[in-house]
Amino acid sequence: MMKLRSLKATTGQQGFTIVELLIATAVLSTILVMVTVMITSIGNLYYKGVTLSQTQDASRTIANLLTQDLELSKGFFLSGNMTESLNGHNYTVYAICQGTARYTFVPNLREGDDSPHVLWRNRVASGTCTPVDLNSNLESSDPTGTELLGKKMRLTSTPSDIIPHVQPGNPNTSYLTFTVAIAYGDDDLLNLSGINTTCKNGTGDQFCATDSLTTGALQRVQ
Numbered sequence: 001m002m003k004l005r006s007l008k009a010t011t012g013q014q015g016f017t018i019v020e021l022l023i024a025t026a027v028l029s030t031i032l033v034m035v036t037v038m039i040t041s042i043g044n045l046y047y048k049g050v051t052l053s054q055t056q057d058a059s060r061t062i063a064n065l066l067t068q069d070l071e072l073s074k075g076f077f078l079s080g081n082m083t084e085s086l087n088g089h090n091y092t093v094y095a096i097c098q099g100t101a102r103y104t105f106v107p108n109l110r111e112g113d114d115s116p117h118v119l120w121r122n123r124v125a126s127g128t129c130t131p132v133d134l135n136s137n138l139e140s141s142d143p144t145g146t147e148l149l150g151k152k153m154r155l156t157s158t159p160s161d162i163i164p165h166v167q168p169g170n171p172n173t174s175y176l177t178f179t180v181a182i183a184y185g186d187d188d189l190l191n192l193s194g195i196n197t198t199c200k201n202g203t204g205d206q207f208c209a210t211d212s213l214t215t216g217a218l219q220r221v222q
Contacts, residue, residue, distance in 0.1 A: 047207070051184055054150055055209040059180045062148050063215050065121065066098070070164055070176055070217035073099030078163055079129040086115040086135055094159050097129035104132045105155055105162075108192065112151040119148045119155050149182065156181040156197045156210070164217070177216035184209040 016024075070076070079095045086109065096103040105119040117134040122145030132138065138145055149155065155162070157179055164176035181195035185208035191198045199208035 048209070051207065052209040052211075055153065055182050055184045056211045058149055058153060059182045059211045059213045062119070062180045062182075063178075063213050065101070065148075066103075066162075066164065066178060066180070067215060067217040069098035069101045070219055073101070074219070076164055076176075077129055078159065079131060082131045084131075084133065084135055087113075089114075091115075093131040093134060095129050095131040096163055097124065098164075100124055100126055102129060102132070104134060106134065107158055108154055108156055110152055110154045110186075111147065111149045117147050118153075120145050121148055122146070150184075152186070153182055153184050156183050156192070156212075157195055161195050167216070172218075174219045175216055176219060177214060179212060179214040181212040182210070 076096065076098045079097070082093045082095075083090050084093050084106075085091075086106070091106045091109060093104060093106050096105075100123050101121060102124045103119065103121050104117075106115065109115055109118045111118045115134055117138055120132055120134060120138055120142075122132065122138075122142050132142070132145075138147075161179040161181065164178045166173050167175070167177050179195050181197065183190055183192075183197045185199065189200055189208040190210075191200055195212050197210050199210060
């Protein structure tokens with residue numbers, strides 16, 4: 001007769017205990033949390049850098065356009081005190097005209113959230129400087145114009161800052177200076193103070209940026 005051999009369980013092979021599994025899960029969870037925090041921080045730093053770069057680019061673009069208009073045109077004049085209702089509030093809309101270039105703007109008004117436009121540049125007939133209706137669909141009705149600020153940006157320069165003017169004590173009355181100051185962010189992230197506006201410290205300041213540029217131009221056409 002054939003004899004059956006008994007099978008013996010091999011020794012030396014053991015599974016994880018519940019305690020070991022809990023410890024491993026806790027370590028893995030901690031690592032995942034740390035990685036998530038690092039990725040979020042890197043993303044916030046990147047977004048902050050992009051926001052600052054866009055804000056600086058906007059101020060330089062406006063300054064360059066104003067400089068070109070000053071150099072190639074004769075005289076400048078301002079038309080203000082036009083009241084428009086934007087986002088349920090009344091604001092004074094200003095216009096700076098240099099030759100055929102017109103800049104219509106509202107200081108300290110956010111683009112996109114508070115108004116579809118806050119700094120619109122377009123071409124007009126020489127001698128005309130009535131502010132444009134910023135609450136209208138200017139992209140379709142005014143092909144000569146463009147909005148110079150991006151979403152959530154605002155012009156923090158006052159009219160007296162951005163209007164080209166002669167430096168006090170400068171004998172050269174053809175050299176005019178102006179200051180372009182821009183801020184990006186919501187009201188609760190900003191210390192609003194005209195051209196000296198800064199970002200608040202603390203949570204959320206990575207989504208805020210400010211830039212101020214003072215420059216001048218020599219009027220070549222007299």
